[in-house]
Amino acid sequence: MTDLFAARADMAVSLGFHIVFAEIGIALPVMMVLAEWMARRTGQQEYRELAKRWAKGVAVLFAVGAVSGTVLSFELGLLWPRFMQLAGPVVGIPFSLETLAFFTEAIFLGVYLYAWDRISARAHLAAGIIVAMSGAASAVFVVMVNAWMNAPGGAVIEAGHIVRVNVLAGMESPVAFAQVVHMLLAAYAAIGLAVAGIHALLILRGARLGLHRRALVVALMVGAPAAILEPLSGDLNGHVVARTQPVKLAALEGQFHTERGAPLRIGGWPDEAAAETRYAIEIPRLLSVLAYEHPDATVRGLLDFPRGDWPPVAPVHAGFQLMVALGSMMALVSLWGGWTALRKRDIASQRGLLRALVIVAPFGVIATEAGWTVTEVGRQPWIVQGVMRTSEAVSPMPGLTAPFLTFTLLYFGLGLIVVAVIRSMVRETEGAAPA
Amino acid sequence: MIGLPELTAVVMLVVLNAYVLTGGADFGGGVWDLLAAGPNRDRQRDLIAAAIGPIWEANHVWLVIAVVMCFTAFPTVFATFGTVLHVPLALVLVGIVCRGAAFVFRSSGTQSITARRVWGRTFAIASTLTPLLLGAVVAAVSTGAVGRAAERIGSGEYLGVYVRPWLAPFPMSVGVLTVALFATLAAIYLTLVTSDPSLRQEFRNRALVSALVSVALGGVSVALSHDAAEMLTGSHPIFPAGGALAAALTVWCLWTRRFKLARAAASALVSLVLWGWAASMYPYLVPDMITIRAAAAPAGTLEALLWITAAGALILIPSLLYLLRLFAKRTLPVHGEARADTGPAQEPR
Ligand code: HDD
Ligand code: HEM
Ligand code: HEM
Numbered sequence: 001m002t003d004l005f006a007a008r009a010d011m012a013v014s015l016g017f018h019i020v021f022a023e024i025g026i027a028l029p030v031m032m033v034l035a036e037w038m039a040r041r042t043g044q045q046e047y048r049e050l051a052k053r054w055a056k057g058v059a060v061l062f063a064v065g066a067v068s069g070t071v072l073s074f075e076l077g078l079l080w081p082r083f084m085q086l087a088g089p090v091v092g093i094p095f096s097l098e099t100l101a102f103f104t105e106a107i108f109l110g111v112y113l114y115a116w117d118r119i120s121a122r123a124h125l126a127a128g129i130i131v132a133m134s135g136a137a138s139a140v141f142v143v144m145v146n147a148w149m150n151a152p153g154g155a156v157i158e159a160g161h162i163v164r165v166n167v168l169a170g171m172e173s174p175v176a177f178a179q180v181v182h183m184l185l186a187a188y189a190a191i192g193l194a195v196a197g198i199h200a201l202l203i204l205r206g207a208r209l210g211l212h213r214r215a216l217v218v219a220l221m222v223g224a225p226a227a228i229l230e231p232l233s234g235d236l237n238g239h240v241v242a243r244t245q246p247v248k249l250a251a252l253e254g255q256f257h258t259e260r261g262a263p264l265r266i267g268g269w270p271d272e273a274a275a276e277t278r279y280a281i282e283i284p285r286l287l288s289v290l291a292y293e294h295p296d297a298t299v300r301g302l303l304d305f306p307r308g309d310w311p312p313v314a315p316v317h318a319g320f321q322l323m324v325a326l327g328s329m330m331a332l333v334s335l336w337g338g339w340t341a342l343r344k345r346d347i348a349s350q351r352g353l354l355r356a357l358v359i360v361a362p363f364g365v366i367a368t369e370a371g372w373t374v375t376e377v378g379r380q381p382w383i384v385q386g387v388m389r390t391s392e393a394v395s396p397m398p399g400l401t402a403p404f405l406t407f408t409l410l411y412f413g414l415g416l417i418v419v420a421v422i423r424s425m426v427r428e429t430e431g432a433a434p435a
Numbered sequence: 436m437i438g439l440p441e442l443t444a445v446v447m448l449v450v451l452n453a454y455v456l457t458g459g460a461d462f463g464g465g466v467w468d469l470l471a472a473g474p475n476r477d478r479q480r481d482l483i484a485a486a487i488g489p490i491w492e493a494n495h496v497w498l499v500i501a502v503v504m505c506f507t508a509f510p511t512v513f514a515t516f517g518t519v520l521h522v523p524l525a526l527v528l529v530g531i532v533c534r535g536a537a538f539v540f541r542s543s544g545t546q547s548i549t550a551r552r553v554w555g556r557t558f559a560i561a562s563t564l565t566p567l568l569l570g571a572v573v574a575a576v577s578t579g580a581v582g583r584a585a586e587r588i589g590s591g592e593y594l595g596v597y598v599r600p601w602l603a604p605f606p607m608s609v610g611v612l613t614v615a616l617f618a619t620l621a622a623i624y625l626t627l628v629t630s631d632p633s634l635r636q637e638f639r640n641r642a643l644v645s646a647l648v649s650v651a652l653g654g655v656s657v658a659l660s661h662d663a664a665e666m667l668t669g670s671h672p673i674f675p676a677g678g679a680l681a682a683a684l685t686v687w688c689l690w691t692r693r694f695k696l697a698r699a700a701a702s703a704l705v706s707l708v709l710w711g712w713a714a715s716m717y718p719y720l721v722p723d724m725i726t727i728r729a730a731a732a733p734a735g736t737l738e739a740l741l742w743i744t745a746a747g748a749l750i751l752i753p754s755l756l757y758l759l760r761l762f763a764k765r766t767l768p769v770h771g772e773a774r775a776d777t778g779p780a781q782e783p784r
Contacts, residue, residue, distance in 0.1 A: 056543070063539040066492050067532045073502045074528055077517025084506045085514035089732035092507020093739050099496065099503050100747040106492040107754045114489040115761055165735050395518055396588050397597060403525050410529060414536055421543050 003400040004391055007079040010404040012376070014072055016369055017411045021065030023368060025105070026139050026184065027191035027222060028058050029132040032112075034218050036125055046210050050218070052116065053211075054195075057425055059113050064418055066106065071407070078403070083383050083393035086157070090165050091145045098141035105134035136184060143183045147176035150375065151244040152384050178240045179375075182233045185226045186371065190364025192223020193330055197361020198426060200354040211429060213348040216357075220347070224334035227364070231327050235290065242291040242299075245385060248378035250302045251313045252320040253287055254280065262287040262299035267321055270313040275303060277317070311380040319373035326363040326370070333360045439738065440731035443508045444720070446744055447501060448713050452706050454497035456620065459613075459705065461491045463621025465534065465562020466614060467641060468555065475637060480555065483621075484542060486628050489762050491538070493755065495531075507740050509730040512720045519584045520575065523568045523601050530565030533557050563614060570613025571606035574656075577712055578605060582724030608656040615649040616705050619685070623701055626694045643689045646701070650682050674711030678704055 001009075032051045039047035073095075076084050111119070111127040119127075151173045166172070196219035199212045242249045249255070254270040254277030255262060264287040268280025288297040302310055333356045340347055347353060383390040394400075464483040471479045506513040517524070534557070541554035575581050580600035587596050600606075622642035626635045681704035688697035718726045731737060 060539045060543050063492065063535050066495065067535040070495070070499055070531055071528045073499050074517070074524055077502075077506060077513045078521050078524060079517075081514035081517040084517070085510045088506040088510030088513060089508075089736040092503060092510075092732070092736060093743070095503045096500075096507060096740055096743045096747075099500050100743065100750070103493065103496045103500070103747070103751055104754065106496055107751070107758050110489040110493055110758050111761060118761060165733050395521065397518055397521050398593060403521070406525070406529065410532060414532065417536070417540060421540055425543070 001401050001404075003398060004394045006400040006404040007394045008390065010400065010407055011075065011079055013404070013408050013411060014068065014075055015372065015376075017415070018065065018068040018072055019368060019372065020365055021061055021068060022139065023187040023191050023365070024058070024061045025065045026135045026187040028054060028061070028195070029109075029112075029128060029135055030188070031192070031195065031218050031222050032058065033125065033128040033132050034221060035214070036128060038214070038218065040121065040125070044214070046214050047218075050211055050215050053425070053429055055113055057422055058109070060418065060421055062106075062109060064414065066102075068411070069102070079395055079400070080383065080393045081395050083388060086388060086393075087149075087384060090152075091148060093168075094141040094144040094148075094171055098138050098145075101134045101137035101141060105131055105138065108134070139183055139187065140180050141171075143180045144171045144173065144176045146375070147173040147179045149384050150179075150379055151175045152387050157387065175237075175240045175244055178233070178237045182230070182237050182371075185230045185233050186364065186368050188222050188226035189230050189330060189334075190223075190368055192219050192221075193227055193334070193357070193364050194223075194361045195219040196223055197357045197359075200357040201361075202426070202429070203348050204351065204354050204358065207429070209348060213346075216348055220334075220337050220341075223364075224337050227327075227330040227334040228338070231324075231331055234324070234327065238290055245379070246300050247302065247305050247309055248311065248316070248374075249291065250300060250305075251311050251316040251378050252374050253299070254313065254317040255287070255299055255301045256303055257301040258298060258304050259301060260288070260298045261285045261296050262291075264290065268317070270317045272310070272313050309381065311378050316374055316378040319370040319377070323367045323370040323374065326360075326367040330360050330363050330367070333357060438728075439734055439741070440508070440727045443504070443731070443737050443741060444713075444727050446741065447504045447508070448710065450497055450501045450504060452709055454494070454501060455617075455705055455709060456702050457490070457494035458497055459566065459617040460620040460624050461487050461494055462562045462566045462614075463617035463619070464625070465559050466618040467621055467625070467638075469559035469563055470641075473637070475633060478631070478634060479637065482625060482629055482631075482634055484538075486625060487538070488542060490758065491535075493758060495535070504740065504744075508732050508737055509720060509725075509727070510732060511730045512725055515581065515585045515721055515725065516572075516576070518588060519581050519596060519600060520572050522597055523572050523575075527565055527568045527572070530561045530568065534561035534565060537561065566613045566617050567607075567610035568601075570610035571601045573613075573712065574606040574609035575601040575603075577716055577722065579722040579724075580606075582719075582721045585721065585724060605656065605659045608652065608659050612649060612652040612656055615645050615652050616701075616708070619645040619649055619701050620698075620705060623685075623689070623694060623698045627698065639689060639692065639694070642697070642701075643686065646682070646685050646689060649704075650686075653678075653682075671711075671714055674707055674714060678707040678711065681707055 032054045035047045035051040035054065039045065039051065108127045108130040112124065112131055115127070116124065148171075153173060196216055199215040199219060203209065203212050203216065238249075241252070251270075253262075254265050254268055256270070256275040256277065261284070263282035263284045265277055265280035265282055268277045270277040285295040287299055289295055291297065291299060302313065333353075336353055336356065337347060340350055340353055379385055381389050381391065383393045464487050468480050468483050471477075471483075473479075502513075505516075537554040537557035541551050541558060578600075580603070584596045584600045590596065619642055622638045622645060625638040626642065629635050629638070681700050684700040685697055685704055688694070688700055716722050718728070720727055720730055732740075
């Protein structure tokens with residue numbers, strides 16, 4: 001394994017791990033607050049109990065998010081010192097704002113989790129709202145960093161140093177808005193539907209309905225609207241990528257030849273050597289429409305660009321297909337749920353819908369990993385699009401395979417334990433604890 | 436001359452200071468978990484867990500702020516540390532992950548007693564080794580070894596560049612000193628939050644011992660390295676003099692059971708060590724290699740960073756005080772206190 005590959009893999013594992021907990025940290029507080037608010041409004045104690053049970057999980061999950069995030073902030077320097085040397089003054093601004101946001105989040109989470117009976121109900125709810133808002137703010141700022149890497153601007157670089165910056169550069173990237181919206185919706189959709197799926201499963205297994213029906217409703221209130229909006233938001237991402245990162249667009253669509261009226265390819269496997277995408281279902285002209293709003297628009301193919309600027313095409317294309325497929329199913333199931341609710345049917349008694357919810361439960365997190373693969377692998381060979389190559393950024397320290405293996409093992413073990421702990425917490429709610 | 440870069444460096448040092456006082460005490464709590472002994476062993480551990488529970492994540496963010504400030508304001512320094520100190524920093528990260536995760540797993544209260552023992556041990560051991568390495572890293576920077584190693588990056592000399600700067604007697608002695616200082620802070624803090632006279636007595640004795648051990652280790656560190664001696668003479672005499680005074684005051688207060696004053700004195704001691712370290716390097720950030728000025732990011736970045744920090748302080752300091760007030764009011768540990776929510780589960784006895 002080359003050091004460059006080890007560093008990339010290390011980064012991918014660390015981010016792929018962190019993002020799961022980050023999404024939980026963004027979405028679960030919203031659900032807790034909703035449940036607590038419903039408890040106040042309806043006077044039904046089940047909602048309060050639900051909020052407390054979710055809070056128990058959040059205490060564990062947030063801590064894992066915090067430690068894995070700390071690892072990331074150091075890893076930027078351990079793995080990519082030259083990138084940080086160059087980009088620190090620009091990306092540091094949104095990163096600082098992110099730090100501010102999750103400091104706020106950590107403080108008020110401490111209040112929320114440990115002070116149920118120490119402060120007034122209203123103050124407690126307010127603490128929860130602050131946690132939910134600062135979780136979202138963390139995501140907004142950190143995704144802006146990524147947006148700058150994808151479409152950098154606003155910095156004057158001389159001899160490998162940034163000599164002048166527009167301090168908003170990190171935040172004004174043309175792709176920032178699309179990425180931020182898409183990421184936030186992804187978090188609400190992924191975690192909302194995942195939690196809904198868990199409670200649907202418990203209901204199907206005959207667990208006490210009182211708690212789980214309410215849990216299902218609250219989780220769907222967060223997850224379903226986001227899952228329905230996510231494909232629309234993804235369409236915007238597609239437009240923006242077409243405008244700012246044509247190579248990435250070509251890779252994610254498996255478009256090798258420049259073409260007028262390019263078709264949309266569904267599935268298929270890009271063969272870089274042969275420069276063609278095989279076995280795909282092609283829908284004529286749709287890609288031109290989706291990317292440039294015109295059936296005859298020209299879509300530039302990979303062969304238009306130097307070979308050295310290509311990302312690995314297959315994973316990018318496959319990741320994109322996977323994200324879209326999973327996202328479509330999540331949206332459909334969410335529409336089904338919404339339709340059921342509109343007709344004032346009790347969701348918890350629709351066994352077909354419950355089964356569908358169980359099936360899509362893991363889709364959101366998988367789609368998130370796939371989507372980030374598209375974004376990050378699709379940016380290769382650049383760490384900062386058009387400015388610095390990943391190979392120029394990597395640490396000169398030999399033996400980077402060792403930290404890669406260490407952190408992979410560590411996260412693998414940690415992941416298993418987290419799953420076991422959460423499972424035993426869920427099991428507890430399955431039993432007949434009094435409501 | 437004090438300009439933007441110096442001001443930023445000072446703010447960074449304030450942040451680090453907050454980290455060593457708050458996060459440091461949390462690490463120290465883990466040390467006392469490791470060293471818990473006697474018939475009260477389990478209650479000592481419960482006290483530590485209950486005291487750390489609501490605040491450790493917030494305390495921990497100070498470290499992240501320092502890191503972010505470092506790469507924003509002094510990117511070259513961050514790159515140099517990240518490269519030369521990769522090994523100890525990666526180990527610190529492993530420690531941070533194990534410690535935080537083990538702590539919440541133990542507190543989640545859903546597992547068997549054996550599992551909780553394992554988490555308790557992991558938490559305690561990681562809490563002890565992590566500050567040891569952090570102290571060693573800090574010491575390695577001040578001796579100039581990091582700067583010298585950085586000039587040989589790419590020379591193919593692995594041990595000389597990536598290991599020896601920090602795996603040497605002086606950095607290690609500072610590492611042990613760090614552990615002892617953090618343990619002192621923690622023990623004093625624990626005397627203040629418990630209402631149980633026997634626990635208070637136990638932690639008072641522990642505080643006294645660790646304070647004396649810190650003084651001895653401070654002496655060892657100085658003796659171990661002429662760099663260190665140079666460091667002491669190189670910086671303003673106020674730091675060693677003040678440090679000695681604070682150490683004496685800490686011991687006296689503990690002896691006479693003035694715990695609040697003891698905490699102030701011990702905090703002053705730790706802070707003086709930190710500021711003395713920084714003053715001895717001025718105007719360098721990496722001694723003999725990179726000055727504050729040379730490393731500084733463009734003025735626009737520094738200004739924005741300072742504004743963000745100021746705005747942050749405005750939001751965060753009141754919030755933090757609110758959090759601390761909320762939990763300082765209680766006295767720990769209260770047997771059978773309703774900790775059904777998320778508080779650390781008590782080991783059945
Ligand atoms: C629940 C998760 C989820 C779902 C259902 C979708 N996405 Fe997505 N997508 C993400 C989660 C995600 C992500 C992980 O959050 C990414 C990675 C970077 C980003 O900003 O969002 C992403 C990136 C991403 C990008 C690349 C952006 C860039 O590189 O700048 C595009 C073009 C799309 N998405 C398009 C779509 C479309 C057309 C979807 C239709 C169903 C879709 N996504 C569903
Ligand atoms: C928003 C914050 C993020 C930032 C600042 C960021 C930054 C980086 C950096 C610096 C690299 C290494 C250089 C490179 O390979 O280009 C990288 C690579 C990578 N990141 Fe991200 N990333 C972010 C989010 C994510 C997330 C959430 C994932 C989740 C899966 C992810 C997946 C990856 C992958 C797979 C790579 C390796 C790509 C390759 O080398 O082929 N990233 N990222
Ligand atoms: C290179 C990229 C990243 C770095 C350096 C980073 C850093 C961190 C750090 C240090 C924390 C710990 C906060 C604490 O101690 O409480 C954290 C937490 C968090 N991060 Fe990241 N992060 C990165 C990527 C991301 C991404 C891609 C997202 C999501 C969109 C994200 C969202 C969050 C959230 C919501 C939290 C709050 C903690 C939680 O809820 O688990 N981060 N991050």
